[in-house]
Amino acid sequence: MGSITLQNVAKHFGEHVVIPSLDLVINDGEFVVFVGPSGCGKSTLLRLIAGLEDVSGGQIIINGRDATDLPPAKRGLSMVFQSYALYPHMSVRSNIGFPLKMAGEDKAVIDKKVTDAASVLNLTDYLDRKPRQLSGGQRQRVAIGRAIVRQPDAFLFDEPLSNLDAALRVNMRLEISELHQKLKTTMVYVTHDQVEAMTMADKIVVLNKGRVEQVGSPLELYHHPDNMFVAGFIGSPRMNFATGDKAAAYNARTIGVRPEHLTLSTTDGAWRGTVGVAEHLGSDTFLHITVDGVGLVTARAGGDVPLRHGDTVFLTPEEGRVHRFNETGASIR
Amino acid sequence: MAQTVSKERKIIVTVIAWSIGIALFFPIFWTILTSFKTEAEAIASPPSLFFFDWTTENYAEVQSRSNYFGHFMNSVVISLGSTLLGLLIAIPAAWAMAFSPTPRTKDVLMWMLSTKMLPPVGVLVPMYLIFRSVGLLDTRIGLVLVLTLINLPIIVWMLYTYFKEIPGEILEASRMDGASLMKEIIYVLTPMAVPGIASTLLLNIILAWNEAFWTLNLTASKAAPLTAFIASYSSPEGLFYAKLSAASTMAIAPILILGWFSQKQLVRGLTFGAVK
Numbered sequence: 001m002g003s004i005t006l007q008n009v010a011k012h013f014g015e016h017v018v019i020p021s022l023d024l025v026i027n028d029g030e031f032v033v034f035v036g037p038s039g040c041g042k043s044t045l046l047r048l049i050a051g052l053e054d055v056s057g058g059q060i061i062i063n064g065r066d067a068t069d070l071p072p073a074k075r076g077l078s079m080v081f082q083s084y085a086l087y088p089h090m091s092v093r094s095n096i097g098f099p100l101k102m103a104g105e106d107k108a109v110i111d112k113k114v115t116d117a118a119s120v121l122n123l124t125d126y127l128d129r130k131p132r133q134l135s136g137g138q139r140q141r142v143a144i145g146r147a148i149v150r151q152p153d154a155f156l157f158d159e160p161l162s163n164l165d166a167a168l169r170v171n172m173r174l175e176i177s178e179l180h181q182k183l184k185t186t187m188v189y190v191t192h193d194q195v196e197a198m199t200m201a202d203k204i205v206v207l208n209k210g211r212v213e214q215v216g217s218p219l220e221l222y223h224h225p226d227n228m229f230v231a232g233f234i235g236s237p238r239m240n241f242a243t244g245d246k247a248a249a250y251n252a253r254t255i256g257v258r259p260e261h262l263t264l265s266t267t268d269g270a271w272r273g274t275v276g277v278a279e280h281l282g283s284d285t286f287l288h289i290t291v292d293g294v295g296l297v298t299a300r301a302g303g304d305v306p307l308r309h310g311d312t313v314f315l316t317p318e319e320g321r322v323h324r325f326n327e328t329g330a331s332i333r
Numbered sequence: 334m335a336q337t338v339s340k341e342r343k344i345i346v347t348v349i350a351w352s353i354g355i356a357l358f359f360p361i362f363w364t365i366l367t368s369f370k371t372e373a374e375a376i377a378s379p380p381s382l383f384f385f386d387w388t389t390e391n392y393a394e395v396q397s398r399s400n401y402f403g404h405f406m407n408s409v410v411i412s413l414g415s416t417l418l419g420l421l422i423a424i425p426a427a428w429a430m431a432f433s434p435t436p437r438t439k440d441v442l443m444w445m446l447s448t449k450m451l452p453p454v455g456v457l458v459p460m461y462l463i464f465r466s467v468g469l470l471d472t473r474i475g476l477v478l479v480l481t482l483i484n485l486p487i488i489v490w491m492l493y494t495y496f497k498e499i500p501g502e503i504l505e506a507s508r509m510d511g512a513s514l515m516k517e518i519i520y521v522l523t524p525m526a527v528p529g530i531a532s533t534l535l536l537n538i539i540l541a542w543n544e545a546f547w548t549l550n551l552t553a554s555k556a557a558p559l560t561a562f563i564a565s566y567s568s569p570e571g572l573f574y575a576k577l578s579a580a581s582t583m584a585i586a587p588i589l590i591l592g593w594f595s596q597k598q599l600v601r602g603l604t605f606g607a608v609k
Contacts, residue, residue: 052505073511085506089524098520102511146510 002076002153002186003028004049008058011044011210018044019210021058026154026188026203031180034190035197035233036207042190043158045207049188050079050156063153073102078147079156082163084139086131086146092118093127096145103150117145120179137168144179154186161196173199194234198222206230228329231256237286239323242294246271252324252332259286259300261321266307269314273297275307289313361585368392368578375574391579399562401583408558408587410473411548412541415480416488416534422481423488424530430489431496432504442493445486453483453546464551471553479551480541488537495529532598535591542588559584 004026011019018041026032034042047053049060051072060068067075078099086095094101096117100110118124121141131139140160147155157176161169177200180187191197197204198218206213206221206229214226218234225231231239239256247255263269264287273291285301299315307313324332366382367375374385395401430438460479461470469475499522507521545560552561563584566577 050509052508072505072508077509079506079509081502081506083500083502085500085502087503087507087521087525098507098512099510102507102516146506150511 003063004154004186004188005061006045006049006058007061009045009048009055009060010057011041011048011053012056017210019048022210022212024205024212024215026186029184029186031177031187031189031200031202032205033197033201033203034188034205034207035192035194036213037233038192040207041210042192042207044210046079046156046158046188046190049075050077051075052079076153077156078150078152078154079158080140080143080147080160082159084131084143084163086139086142088131091128091130092123092134092142092145095131095142096123096149099146099150113149114145117149120148120182121145136164137172140164140172141175144176148179148183152185154188157187157189159190159192161191162193169196176200195236198234204234206233208233224331224333225323226331228254228256228325231323231325231331237298237300240294240297242291242297244293246294247324250322250324253327254325254329255317256323256325257317257321259298261318262297262299263316263318264299264301264305264307265314265316266312267314269316271297271315273313273315275309275311275313278305278307278309287313289315291315361589364578364581364585366578367574368582370575372573372575375578391575392583395566395576395579395583399565399580401562404557404559404562404584405587407473407476407552407556408542408560408584411476411480411556411558412538414473414477415484415541416537418477418481419485419488419537420492420530420534423485423492423533427489427492427496431493431499432501442490445489449486457550460547461550470551471556473556475551476548476556476558479547480544483544483547484537484540487540488533491533491536492526492529495526495533498529499525528598532595535595535598539588539592 273289
């Protein structure tokens with residue numbers, strides 16, 4: 001069991017309001033990702049759930065029990081920190097076993113559970129090393145080991161991959177996803193990286209200035225964003241926005257088209273533009289095109305597109321792929 | 334970024350470093366050397382470096398004339414006592430300032446440091462009068478108290494710098510892992526802070542050992558530490574350099590040995606935070 005419900009949760013630091021008031025339901029076994037730009041309150045929200053910060057208002061209910069005033073250790077949650085936060089003076093074995101030791105478990109039980117966790121995380125050979133003798137990825141696995149060993153109701157991850165290099169990040173992303181499949185335990189994961197959010201989440205919570213902009217599955221957010229913020233935040237490269245005549249043609253204040261939903265032609269099309277920079281990735285080409293009356297537009301094309309700087313191109317938004325927004329930025333459906 | 338250092342540069346830097354090192358050590362070296370000379374050789378001009386009649390009579394003389402061991406024990410009690418008492422007060426203080434700082438924390442730290450800028454002689458008379466009226470003059474406990482107060486700002490500052498280096502996330506992790514405040518202190522904080530506390534302890538023992546202003550002015554005989562022991566050879570004896578040197582050597586030997594064995598800790602303590 002690992003359901004978490006937030007009711008009217010608010011957080012102020014003095015005069016500064018980080019989270020005005022927020023409701024959210026996280027179901028048992030879900031992989032929920034909090035995503036948003038830096039300073040949007042996503043880490044604060046996680047820390048509120050963890051109990052490392054006190055709420056300024058509202059309730060946090062974990063497994064049907066009011067946990068608002070419970071200390072962190074009593075909430076049945078484990079947390080993996082951005083900096084790993086391993087105990088530098090302890091061996092890997094002691095680090096992983098620490099929560100069990102604090103819970104007063106039997107030494108034999110601790111040994112067994114630590115050994116099991118280590119084998120799941122490929123740490124068996126490193127059990128007697130100190131954290132400083134490990135690589136970044138191994139440290140991260142020790143932090144995860146420490147989190148899983150006491151079988152919590154839910155895991156909290158606070159940007160756990162941001163200290164790793166790009167290749168390792170992709171690996172660890174897969175490992176965490178696999179771990180979720182295996183354990184089927186609720187996971188709450190904070191990141192500013194929308195790719196991590198899209199690839200790992202069952203449910204994404206998009207936050208902006210302490211407010212929930214939208215909650216939904218990755219593809220729901222991608223295909224049906226509620227507003228311009230979500231539309232711009234989810235998807236890479238970013239969605240293109242246009243106003244004025246181009247939007248009026250679709251009966252909207254602003255329209256948005258994703259780079260992958262623009263058809264390219266050298267002869268004719270709806271929008272005419274000039275290629276600025278062409279980024280050749282091999283599999284794809286991202287073209288940055290200056291379109292009259294719109295500005296800079298990004299378009300995705302095949303890997304072998306022969307276009308270069310200064311070429312004139314025509315762009316046509318695909319039928320049914322144009323997102324329309326009203327004057328407040330909300331989607332028109 | 335790796336920097337290639339030219340050979341000339343290396344030589345120049347080495348020469349400068351050795352010169353400074355020798356210059357700093359020379360007075361100590363000369364004191365030790367002089368302590369093995371006769372009084373006549375001690376004031377001879379030009380002085381002889383190694384070719385003189387080595388003698389230990391100064392040490393014998395100093396031993397027979399004054400109670401070295403009594404002074405030594407006073408020094409030990411005063412420096413250890415004041416350092417331990419200081420740590421007892423400073424650990425919770427630095428702890429609080431490092432882990433739950435308020436907007437005023439920096440000001441409090443600066444204020445503490447500012448007390449070190451006051452010339453001690455400015456408060457000598459009131460201190461003396463207070464000590465006299467409460468009966469603390471020439472007592473070990475009186476000196477322990479005064480040296481604790483003198484060195485407390487440094488102890489707090491050093492510990493604060495150490496505690497600051499302990500990442501808050503590690504403490505939060507231990508809280509998530511179910512550690513109570515007591516267990517957090519025993520299993521996580523203290524082991525991580527031990528090197529810092531150890532070097533603070535060492536440095537303050539040395540500072541207290543060498544403190545000469547208050548120890549000279551607030552003691553007469555009973556509680557007089559080694560500083561007073563040296564001083565007793567400088568004033569009435571006038572020009573008896575050899576005996577004075579022998580007394581000095583005996584006074585600094587214990588702390589020199591302690592410093593030698595703990596130099597790694599000390600260097601780390603003094604440069605902590607400056608170099609990572």
